[in-house]
Amino acid sequence: MSDPIIEYKLPLYLPISNLEKRYKLFKLPNGLLCFLISDPTEKIASCSLTVATGAFNDPENMLGLAHLCEHMLLAGGSKEYTDPQIFHEEIGKNNGSFNAYTTAEQTTFYFEIPNTNIMTSNAQTADKIGKSTLTNYSIGKKEGDSVLPFEKLLRIFVSFFKAPLFKRSLIDREIFTVNSEHDGNKTSTMKILYHATRLLSNKRHPFHRFSTGNLETLSIIPRLEKIDVQKRLKKYFLDNFTVNNNMTMCLKGFDSLNLLTKYAIKHFSDLGSANVANNNDRDRKSTRLNSSH
Numbered sequence: 303m304s305d306p307i308i309e310y311k312l313p314l315y316l317p318i319s320n321l322e323k324r325y326k327l328f329k330l331p332n333g334l335l336c337f338l339i340s341d342p343t344e345k346i347a348s349c350s351l352t353v354a355t356g357a358f359n360d361p362e363n364m365l366g367l368a369h370l371c372e373h374m375l376l377a378g379g380s381k382e383y384t385d386p387q388i389f390h391e392e393i394g395k396n397n398g399s400f401n402a403y404t405t406a407e408q409t410t411f412y413f414e415i416p417n418t419n420i421m422t423s424n425a426q427t428a429d430k431i432g433k434s435t436l437t438n439y440s441i442g443k444k445e446g447d448s449v450l451p452f453e454k455l456l457r458i459f460v461s462f463f464k465a466p467l468f469k470r471s472l473i474d475r476e477i478f479t480v481n482s483e484h485d486g487n488k489t490s491t492m493k494i495l496y497h498a499t500r501l502l503s504n505k506r507h508p509f510h511r512f513s514t515g516n517l518e519t520l521s522i523i524p525r526l527e528k529i530d531v532q533k534r535l536k537k538y539f540l541d542n543f544t545v546n547n548n549m550t551m552c553l554k555g556f557d558s559l560n561l562l563t564k565y566a567i568k569h570f571s572d573l574g575s576a577n578v579a580n581n582n583d584r585d586r587k588s589t590r591l592n593s594s595h
């Protein structure tokens with residue numbers, strides 16, 4: 303039997319401006335920490351996912367791999383949604399936005415859409431099925447039914463972290479994007495000062511290393527060393543996106559805590575199962591190897 307959901311009853315000291323908001327903090331059986339914020343006055347529905355991994359986990363011969371992995375997760379398609387454009391199109395259709403960033407020890411992905419789209423879709427759906435409440439029909443719909451835009455986006459978004467494809471044909475494009483970000487950084491005084499601090503730091507600490515990645519570290523060196531970049535991306539993902547106690551998810555919107563909890567359970571409960579299966583398999587293989595001599 304799987305572990306139950308663990309809810310944390312923490313005292314949250316809220317400013318008067320936040321008294322309308324309702325919060326819930328709990329851990330799903332897969333170890334994903336979930337923080338929900340429900341606010342009837344909220345005009346945006348949003349979701350973010352943060353993983354406790356970043357540039358400090360870059361392999362020595364592929365600096366920038368964590369950053370490239372962040373790019374590829376949102377751009378490289380998933381087993382469920384093989385066309386990587388679907389997410390971008392859905393976001394565009396709903397006037398939303400998305401982004402992601404990688405720091406030394408953290409990688410964060412997020413998207414948001416205005417509530418107006420949800421309200422419109424709700425009104426249409428409510429007309430069709432003769433209901434007028436906002437919360438009765440978004441859970442449990444089959445694919446192809448009138449799934450609300452936010453839930454549809456949630457499903458696509460989370461699929462990237464369940465079974466990402468890291469399509470080989472898109473890797474070079476994302477390396478170029480990472481390289482242009484690095485080129486842009488070269489003209490930013492703040493970034494230059496940051497890199498100067500990095501260069502002055504202890505050479506044995508990972509902070510000293512280059513972390514953004516560029517054509518040299520992600521394309522030229524791997525080619526010279528015959529490194530398969532796609533394999534490295536998959537390995538980095540399986541090693542570091544383990545979910546159990548290293549990932550946090552936040553949902554925020556005008557929906558009730560009850561509905562946001564249902565979204566969390568429905569879409570995030572099986573997150574990490576591919577990594578667990580793979581790591582178990584790897585553990586078994588290494589046990590076999592160790593016991594063979």
Ligand SMILES: [Zn+2]
Pocket residue numbers: 369373480483
């Ligand atoms: Zn980037």
